[in-house]
Amino acid sequence: MVEQIAQHVMEVHGEAWTIKELFTLPNEYIYWSIQIVMYPFMTGLVAGAFVLSSLYHVFGVEKLKEIARFSLVFSFALLPVAMMPLMMHLQQPLRGIHVMMTPHFTSAIAAFGIVFSTYACIVATELWLVYRKHFVQSALELKAKQNPGLVDKFRRLVFTALTLGAWDISHEAIEKDHKACKIMAGIGIPVACFLHGYAGFIFGSVKANALWMTPLMPVIFICSAVVSGVALCILCYVVVQEFRKFLAKRKLARWANDSDAPTVEELEGAKHMEVMLSSNYLLYFMMAALTLEILDLIFRGYTQVKSWDILREVIMERDFVKIFVMQYGIGNVLPFLMMALPGRTVRRTTIATVLVLFGVFMMRYNVVIGGQAFSLSFAGFMDYHLPIIPHSIETFKEGLGGALAVIATPFILFYFINKFLPAFLKEESTH
């Protein structure tokens, strides 16, 4: 079937990965494919990472200090990536700016440009407040340097620009920074929740789609967003700390030779404490997300409205493995037990976070693709086949290649951002 379709001279959008069964309307295809799965997944990670960092900044959970700073930088690296799947999905990517130019506010997508930019500004401001001292110090240090090379000149320029001309790093000025930072983080939490809640609204408000249309959708999306964000932060934090431990042991990195460099034991201790505490928050949000999802399912099954016949066939039969085995079983129950059962270790928690991330991804997949798995005629089905080997730009963008590009980008960005905003900067000043 797929081969036959590929031979068509005029391939329409969606035809390459949709297999239709029984009676589907002629124009029905899986128009929203893997990139739209990636979109809520990535915005979820952004929002979740930010919420984790705010736990420290706003509520003063002092023990989360190190992971908070890491999550903040990481959520900044994730920011452009939340937009990337949308741009890759658009049929007219060059016109993407129209969302900012003529926003039609009765559309859930129209607010995206504005909410997203607001949120980006908040995260950037918070980062500036946290790192201003570092910018000033680095700029001064580079200025004092004799015979600076080209790289140093460039770095000096960047750091000088980053200070925004605020060179005062007296104790009072830094105190002001901390206070402002706290306020920004406070504003940031509702904006982060809004950013992601309305990603849920984009789906929940589509009245034509029987699976999507539920007022619970935004709330489910927020909870699972926090779950995925916290899980990713824990995972990355453990990986980075392991790497630092490795460097500290072998004295490979420049910082490892400093007199005040953290020892292997210090790193191990910090990691253990941070992971244990954040995984508690992970558990709370998982419970909330799972409760809501199950509630939604039970409600649909109990009320049995017109669409239930076809929904039941999709949920209970066609997508059973994807929903109950992969999403709920491997992605929710198993990691929940791994973290909730006594004798929890960092290693067990780390494996659990990988499973949690998988579970949240499957949830997005089952919502976005599952919502298009049945025809509007309620008499036919559509099966999604992820294009793995692309035969055109479209099958690359909306295929495995595009999805992997989206996943890889935040890590690449994090590497470069980390050059100017070191996520593991030692901070001696107190709050």
Place this chain on the structure above:
Amino acid sequence: MKSHVWRPLYVVIALVVGLLVFRFFYVPHDFGSGKRGFMYSFHRLSNEAEWKEQPAKYGTTGRERMHEYCSACHGAVVKVRSENFHGIIPCEDCHGPAMNHPEAPEKLNIDRSRELCLRCHTNLPYTTSERKRIPGIDPKGHNPGEQCVKCHNPHNPKLEDMK
């Protein structure tokens, strides 16, 4: 406002102003809402005219103004047709869109294919639909592969008048 912590705000304000200036030049000035309000008719108003200006391909040979366009020149044929069962079929369904005929194209591209006739004359056992009133054949049994127009005259399809 003297404090340095406000500086990011100045950057944001500068960005917003820049964006608004860009928007002023980028967005067509006729963007607005029609009488159905912002929710249903927020659009570039000149687009309506763009749609109206699209050229039409088919003339008026349809049921509502039967064969008006064609009879000006092809009156005799149209008359024969109009008196027959096939009189209800618009000329352009088989002869193709008139566009600017007779200037361009000078000759229309007539679809004489068997498939065209089979659209209506395939026998389907649907007694409750309009199809039941149309004489139908089994495409696999009735001279398969042959063009119907070899034996039947589409302008006068009466079997008793057959050549």
Place this chain on the structure above:
Amino acid sequence: MDRRDFLKKCVMVVAGASVPLSALTLVDPRKVLAANPDIQWAFLVDTNKCAGCGFCVKACKTENDIPLDANVTRTWVERYVYTKDDRRYVDSPKGALNGFTESRIDLGKGEFKEIDPKNVGKAFFVPKLCNHCTTPPCTQVCPVGATYKTDDGVVLVDRKWCIGCGYCIMACPYAARFFHPVLKVADKCTFCYHRLSKGLQSACVNACPFGARRMGNIHDPNDPITQIIMNERVGVLKDEFGTKPQAFYIGLAQEVR
């Protein structure tokens, strides 16, 4: 629109509404346009008259430059076959571009079902197209204002402004929208807006030999279409979505969705 234009239009609408309507016996868009600026285009489908020839689909695709071999279409015809043992089969191969020239039902995935003619109970054809809803969810969700409802009731897409996000396609309960395979923007039935404004009937109405498709001005009480909609039992598709469709159907069955 500036204030002057707006006021001018207002005066036109008020004046138009107060003009006594001449009795139009035949729907002639040209006369309708001249006589009455207050127009609300509506579509009427008589499913009893449809024979499933698919000339409407072919004419629509030709008129509106939708590639014939592309598997998307602005209008299509569905075939419903009920067997005597109470099974239902529905199909619309290629949107009925080439009509229904086979008795077997297309089940998708390259599978077909031949139904014993003796077992066929009722069977009929249903033409479908954009309903040009009064409260169209597709225009509501467009993030950039690239799709809209005109004052005379037609839902259009601005091909120069559409970003191709597909939200309107998702929001339409009737699957009337799709991505144009060449232009890469959302596309849909326009009621042949260019033809209407030239005083012509839409391509599908023009092409239908059986009079199963008709169009008229529902704000004109003397319009034959309005008369039918007012006096006969007509239905609309999926009214539960609150979209207030402007395509009316005679002879709808419960299973037609």
